[in-house]
Amino acid sequence: ASIVVLPGDGIGPEVASAGVAVLRQIAERFGHDFTFTEHAIGGDAIDRFGDPLPPATREACLAADAILLGAVGGPKWSDPNAPVRPEQGLLAMRKLLGVFANVRPLKLHPRAAALSPLKPERTKGVDLVFIRELTGGIYFGAKTRTDDAATDECRYTVGEIERVMRHAFDLARTRRKKVTSVDKANVLETSRLWRSVATRIAADYPDVELEHQLVDSMAMHLLTRPADYDVIVTENMFGDILTDEASVLAGSLGLSPSASLGGPGAGVYEPIHGSAPDIAGKALANPLGTILSVAMLLRHSLGLSTEADTVEAAVDYVMENGNLTRDLGGDATTHAVTRAVLDACE
């Protein structure tokens, strides 16, 4: 299998190389042949090629079996009025690959739960997955700007909603069989369409329960009763906000993986944390979010579920044994934690 690695900015290169090390170890142990090619994205790509998603990166991504991404962005490129910005690389890649379903599982590891800002009785039993629509909505709609005003259009087609909804229902079937669809149907036309498509698709899944939630209520329920949710599906902008809100429950951003799926080609796997420029180059970054993203890569893009289970079990083992980076209250380096995972994967 051919894996494209996009290290990106800040701690991106450090965590991406941890992910690659784990993939190499898995290849060796299970006798697979993985090839890795690195390409530029984000701020790093702007600095080197003047383009946050250079043509060589595009071509490589289109030809890959799977893509492992570090992180993108940083204060150096953070002027929102700059003509080219790192996150344009990310958005362009999502569109190029057509990865319309961003998947973010949220589970609380006991070690990290202690660090959650939420009281333990609230987070007990939390085991949910967000499906965020990733290639439509206000992110990609028409924009205008004059001296006096600006506009952004949010647009959804029936087809765009259908495919992400099916993704959510298919996933719910393999889990606790409950889908919560989040919208703002009391105000937005796109949300009324969203809700009607959700209801129609649900008819094809009589074994799965569908519930609708307004986005403002959802922002509350995620904190008051997160354990009540199984699969939560929502549009791009709401998903951006709610997944970040929910990620805080886990105690550390450093632990959470994500996958962007659904396109005709490769899926994109990345930790949910950002480029954390303040700790870049100091070996303080938690590699586990990336390593758990590697497990998702093995499972979803390569169909290697035993291998994925092995990686996840190794991460559990390492955490149980207190091999923790600073974000989890420990003092292990990125390398030490990665090494411990490699040993546990043997």
Place this chain on the structure above:
Amino acid sequence: ASIVVLPGDGIGPEVASAGVAVLRQIAERFGHDFTFTEHAIGGDAIDRFGDPLPPATREACLAADAILLGAVGGPKWSDPNAPVRPEQGLLAMRKLLGVFANVRPLKLHPRAAALSPLKPERTKGVDLVFIRELTGGIYFGAKTRTDDAATDECRYTVGEIERVMRHAFDLARTRRKKVTSVDKANVLETSRLWRSVATRIAADYPDVELEHQLVDSMAMHLLTRPADYDVIVTENMFGDILTDEASVLAGSLGLSPSASLGGPGAGVYEPIHGSAPDIAGKALANPLGTILSVAMLLRHSLGLSTEADTVEAAVDYVMENGNLTRDLGGDATTHAVTRAVLDACE
């Protein structure tokens, strides 16, 4: 002063009448002349007049000195595809009165903090105010719908951003002199305009610090370090989500007041909780969110700050003495709590 009362739906009438009782008590104690006229809004207005904001309500609101609102909506009218819906009354009223600044203070009463899903060390010292833009953005932009697709336009003019921004900076001057402006400037054109106006207005307030936050990061920081914020200003849709998220920190929705200000005429005052149809008519509703909204009404629309202080002190006293409704872990009725506040206002 002429006060229009809009009881609305569910527990709306119960809490509104608690608010009116407190206003009457204040009028008597301080020798003011308040007149009250009740009008229909929301589902109740749909049932009685086929219109969620009937002409008589409109006229009364335009002529009022202040408006006290209960709550609007309920399952009976919750079909998002119905031709008339309760929340249209609310949206039309905001636009009619031009109340562009929705003000939501967030403070944690020690009694309620114990009920917060957040650990006490996280919520310690929280004292912030949200200013949500309320008459622009995607709520009021052009909408389209075909069989195949739907659109909603988010639009902001420089003038709309300027006035709400000045409101935020003026408020920050009376507080800890810090404004956090929330946008999604790495993706949205309206947010880039928002950010540039914020930066320009900040130049007129050299004594106030301005910080920009992306909405997704803000959704996290509200949970990890809420005590770091003073005044948070944001656009309509982001404000809807973030204020509801933040309201959970307080331990009970039943305690939080709001004011919608900035129009040429009356301000609108209402508790942040909804119509709670499940407990309507049972005397279980917490009247304190409405009573604290009455304090805001006295202060902002009637310029009666001693009277406002009296109401707030009375609420504190009642809570200290454990006179609590069910949402706060007590078993006092709406009436008993209201009576206790009235006694404490004497």
